[in-house]
Amino acid sequence: MKSPIPMKRRALTFIFITITLDMLAFGMIAPVFPKLVKEFAGGNEVNASTTLGIFGTLFALMQFVFSPILGILSDRFGRKPVIVLSNFGLGLDLIVMAIAPNMAWLYVGRVVSGVTAASVSTASAYIADVTPPEKRAGAFGIIGAAFGVGFVVGPLLGGVLGDFGTRLPFWVAAAFSLANGLYGIFVLPESLQRDKRSATIAWLRANPIGSLKLLRSHRELFGLASVNFLAYVAHEAFSVWVLYTMFRYAWDSRMNGFSLALVGVFSIVVSGVFMSKIVKAIGERRTLMVGLVFGALGFVVFGLAPNGWIFLVGIPVMMFWNLAGPAAQGMMTHHVSPSEQGELQGALGSVRGIAMLIGPFIFTGVYSAFIGRLAYVGVPGAPWLLGAAMLFAACALAWFVTRREPVVRGADQLEAVTVSAIPTDV
Numbered sequence: 001m002k003s004p005i006p007m008k009r010r011a012l013t014f015i016f017i018t019i020t021l022d023m024l025a026f027g028m029i030a031p032v033f034p035k036l037v038k039e040f041a042g043g044n045e046v047n048a049s050t051t052l053g054i055f056g057t058l059f060a061l062m063q064f065v066f067s068p069i070l071g072i073l074s075d076r077f078g079r080k081p082v083i084v085l086s087n088f089g090l091g092l093d094l095i096v097m098a099i100a101p102n103m104a105w106l107y108v109g110r111v112v113s114g115v116t117a118a119s120v121s122t123a124s125a126y127i128a129d130v131t132p133p134e135k136r137a138g139a140f141g142i143i144g145a146a147f148g149v150g151f152v153v154g155p156l157l158g159g160v161l162g163d164f165g166t167r168l169p170f171w172v173a174a175a176f177s178l179a180n181g182l183y184g185i186f187v188l189p190e191s192l193q194r195d196k197r198s199a200t201i202a203w204l205r206a207n208p209i210g211s212l213k214l215l216r217s218h219r220e221l222f223g224l225a226s227v228n229f230l231a232y233v234a235h236e237a238f239s240v241w242v243l244y245t246m247f248r249y250a251w252d253s254r255m256n257g258f259s260l261a262l263v264g265v266f267s268i269v270v271s272g273v274f275m276s277k278i279v280k281a282i283g284e285r286r287t288l289m290v291g292l293v294f295g296a297l298g299f300v301v302f303g304l305a306p307n308g309w310i311f312l313v314g315i316p317v318m319m320f321w322n323l324a325g326p327a328a329q330g331m332m333t334h335h336v337s338p339s340e341q342g343e344l345q346g347a348l349g350s351v352r353g354i355a356m357l358i359g360p361f362i363f364t365g366v367y368s369a370f371i372g373r374l375a376y377v378g379v380p381g382a383p384w385l386l387g388a389a390m391l392f393a394a395c396a397l398a399w400f401v402t403r404r405e406p407v408v409r410g411a412d413q414l415e416a417v418t419v420s421a422i423p424t425d426v
Contacts (some may be wrong), residue, residue: 001032011130011148012142014188015123017048018083019146021180022120025173026113027112027154029097032162032169039166040103051103055110057357062114062351067121068211071346075198075339079126079191082342090116098170121345128333128341129191137279137330144322145273146344152264157259204213208354211347214340223336223401224328225351230293231324232352236359237299237387240367247371248380249308252349259312266319275326285402289395296391303388305417323390331402344420363387 037055038048049147074082093112100106124143131139158169215225225306245251298318327379329348338346363383370382379385 003317004221004317011189012127014137014184015126016142016146018087018180018184018188019120019123020149020177022087022090023147023150024154024157025094025150025177026289027150028158028169028173029094030155031159033168033327035162035167036097036100036350037103037106037363052118052171055059055106056360058107058110059354061112062111062353062355064208064350066115067349067353068343068346070199071121071125071211071342071344071349074122074125074320076194076201078197079122079129079342080184082122083126083188084114084181086122087181087184088179091174091181094170094174094177097420098174103169105108121217121349122342124144124266124329124348125193125341128345129338133334135276136333137284137327139309140326140329141271141275143327144275145268148267148271149265150264151267152261156261192338192341194372196260198339202217206352211343211350214343215347218335220401220404221332223397224332225348227288227292227394227398227401228325228348229351229355230390230397231295231321231368232355233359233362234299234387234394236355237363237383239360239362240383241365242389243367243403244302244380244383245308246312249311251308255308262312262315263319266316267322269327270319270322273321275323278323279327279330284327284331285398287323288331288398288402289324291321291327292391292398296388296395297325297386299388303379303384305381320345328398 034048034052039050040045041047042049070082070086089112093109094118096112097106099107116375120143124140127139127142128136157172161169161172188190214221216222241260242256245256249255253260276288282290298314298321299312301317302311303312328347331350332342332344363386366386368384369382370377371380374382
């Protein structure tokens with residue numbers, strides 16, 4: 001009989017690779033996608049900007065709608081087929097965009113991209129399947145590390161390839177995604193055993209509204225989902241990053257690229273190196289609150305920094321916020337059975353989609369106001385301070401709703417115990 005440890009490592013390695021390649025694909029097309037849109041818009045800057053805004057809304061809307069569907073399908077049929085089909089779907093979608101003869105094809109491509117990106121929720125459920133409850137928060141950290149790798153390498157590679165042609169990054173990204181799908185077919189083991197799968201497809205909950213029923217099923221679960229929502233919305237403050245740094249510090253594209261690359265590097269370090277160690281040392285609950293506080297402090301630095309160098313100092317402070325998401329996810333998985341992990345992650349994907357829909361409007365609106373009609377107040381960093389307030393509020397809410405924390409005693413048995421009774425050296 002083969003040891004389960006190598007299988008688990010192989011499975012987690014694949015999940016890291018599949019998310020990294022997905023993020024590489026999205027990162028690679030980031031530098032050239034606006035150029036392609038502008039070409040189809042006849043070179044009109046205003047029309048291109050409006051279209052890019054619509055594309056962003058479409059992407060978030062697809063996340064909102066399809067995350068719970070993919071999550072519930074993975075609970076019924078297993079994680080592997082959903083992840084592999086999403087990889088192939090993304091690859092074919094990138095090919096469609098590579099050969100797109102007009103804007104309509106790009107709209108179709110953006111819709112499909114939004115659907116296939118929802119597979120990250122299924123990947124999270126996979127991690128929950130193969131990881132003991134007390135170690136899930138650390139394992140979820142690999143998602144942040146994968147995002148960081150894609151965030152740093154993807155745009156750099158896409159920018160280099162884009163010099164040889166606007167469509168080339170799409171073709172290379174498609175090759176990565178299709179290879180990823182083949183790797184999944186032959187390497188990825190199924191994580192959800194047949195006896196733990198849902199007996200039927202819960203179609204009434206396979207939608208954003210229905211998926212909220214699961215989140216409302218436990219006080220702690222709903223509270224942590226609310227914490228995540230505040231954090232997701234606060235994250236959309238990044239939508240003003242370039243505008244803010246250009247306005248306040250006169251940064252050019254090179255400096256903005258460098259600063260965003262730093263974000264990716266520290267994301268890899270915090271998620272890939274510190275996450276498991278910190279959870280082991282202080283437990284999931286404290287890790288969640290520490291992460292939220294550091295995120296808020298980083299945002300305060302961004303909002304008040306009088307020069308660009310102090311703004312840069314805020315990046316490593318803020319990036320310890322990466323501790324919070326995996327810790328919250330790990331705690332939430334304690335409240336549901338193995339056959340509901342996909343539904344849980346899908347519901348969280350919908351929550352994230354709502355935040356992506358409303359967040360950019362909130363922060364760009366606040367930014368416009370404080371450099372426009374409210375400029376006399378002298379707080380151009382108001383969007384960052386608003387984000388900090390949201391994270392401080394999320395931390396207070398997290399403290400309140402996690403005063404009692406679930407501990408898994410058996411396969412499907414949950415028992416509530418006081419936080420002080422939970423060892424922090426698991």
